[in-house]
Amino acid sequence: MASIHSSVARANSSIPSAFAVYNSSFLDILGHAPKLDLLVENNDYPFAHEASVYIPTSDELFMSSNMFTDPTTNKTTIKVSKVSLSKHPLTAEIVNTTIPMPNGGINHDNGIVWTAQGDMNDKGGLFQMSAAPPYNSTLLLSTFHGRQFNSLNDVAVSDDGSIWFTDPEYGWHQGIRPKPKLPNQVYRFDPATKDVRVVADGFGRPNGIAFSPDQKVVYITDTAETVGDGTKDNSLPAAIYAFDVTIAHGQPFLTNRRFFAMPGEGIPDGIKVDTDGNVYAGCGDGVNVWSPGGVLLGKVLVKDGASNFSFGLDGRMFILNENKLYAAQLNRRVQGTLVKSRK
Numbered sequence: 001m002a003s004i005h006s007s008v009a010r011a012n013s014s015i016p017s018a019f020a021v022y023n024s025s026f027l028d029i030l031g032h033a034p035k036l037d038l039l040v041e042n043n044d045y046p047f048a049h050e051a052s053v054y055i056p057t058s059d060e061l062f063m064s065s066n067m068f069t070d071p072t073t074n075k076t077t078i079k080v081s082k083v084s085l086s087k088h089p090l091t092a093e094i095v096n097t098t099i100p101m102p103n104g105g106i107n108h109d110n111g112i113v114w115t116a117q118g119d120m121n122d123k124g125g126l127f128q129m130s131a132a133p134p135y136n137s138t139l140l141l142s143t144f145h146g147r148q149f150n151s152l153n154d155v156a157v158s159d160d161g162s163i164w165f166t167d168p169e170y171g172w173h174q175g176i177r178p179k180p181k182l183p184n185q186v187y188r189f190d191p192a193t194k195d196v197r198v199v200a201d202g203f204g205r206p207n208g209i210a211f212s213p214d215q216k217v218v219y220i221t222d223t224a225e226t227v228g229d230g231t232k233d234n235s236l237p238a239a240i241y242a243f244d245v246t247i248a249h250g251q252p253f254l255t256n257r258r259f260f261a262m263p264g265e266g267i268p269d270g271i272k273v274d275t276d277g278n279v280y281a282g283c284g285d286g287v288n289v290w291s292p293g294g295v296l297l298g299k300v301l302v303k304d305g306a307s308n309f310s311f312g313l314d315g316r317m318f319i320l321n322e323n324k325l326y327a328a329q330l331n332r333r334v335q336g337t338l339v340k341s342r343k
Helices: 006-011 024-030
Strands: 019-021 035-041 049-054 060-064 078-085 094-096 102-108 109-116 125-130 137-141 155-156 164-167 185-189 196-200 205-209 217-222 239-248 253-262 271-273 280-284 288-292 296-301 308-309 316-319 324-329
Touching: 006 102, 006 288, 019 024, 024 296, 049 109, 049 308, 049 316, 060 102, 060 217, 102 155, 109 155, 109 164, 155 205, 164 205, 185 205, 196 253, 205 271, 205 280, 253 280, 253 288, 288 316
Parallel strands: 049 102
Antiparallel strands: 019 296, 035 324, 049 060, 060 078, 078 094, 102 109, 109 125, 125 137, 155 164, 164 185, 185 196, 205 217, 217 239, 239 253, 271 280, 280 288, 288 296, 308 316, 316 324
């Protein structure tokens, strides 16, 4: 299959090969001069795996690594790294934190909320970390009414201040967490009241989570196809589901669960939404983009795929590729819902 398709390809032969157009609407997202650049490469450890949190005030990007064996301690670990995008040359600087096995993260309260998977000795949970040295962190939530979470994965923040997060059982299959004490579920935590409750179940492995621009829809990925023990099962979900946010008795509930999209390659891991409502997910061949109606618009192609990514300012997208960090330049008007561009 050609990377750019049929009549769209013939009319737009000048589009770089790193971008695959499946629907003409993607051309407006790309703009007149799209490009994909390698920013940082570090083959010592897989520094660019999850989170990808852009801090506009400092022009810095935070990310969590994949698991690797620390050569000093000989223990399995995950490190948080920071790339200062205004400095040259660009490097991934390790940020020392006390967060046990951090994974997903999001902008929150002038810093970052991290989902910590935990390990055999430390419970996981939600942590608030400062985005400035010395990067102090505070535990916000560690259990569901006394029951340890499995291995928190990704997180979204609602306009009402509540924190929504996914909790698959990957940590157990990877040998870093005890046997699960909870199903594979999605939760809502209200920092003001300390209330925590389940908002969705029925997943194989709930993973990425994001709100639509108007906060009326929540998108959640199920990555059960990747079992977690190094194997895959193609009969299990690799899908994005959409839910309506319904208010009942003063509380939000997720209703009208529906299948939204499935990538052609790999699983939809991290997920983000732009201010036009288009849905982006890190997949096996890069970042895939769907319309709000679930139509595949196009892809930013990255060899070996992307687990996660984030939007910066002025149409810039940062893509995590394990040992490599890329930047895609899209139309300067493209904005993610988490970080608004300069006027």
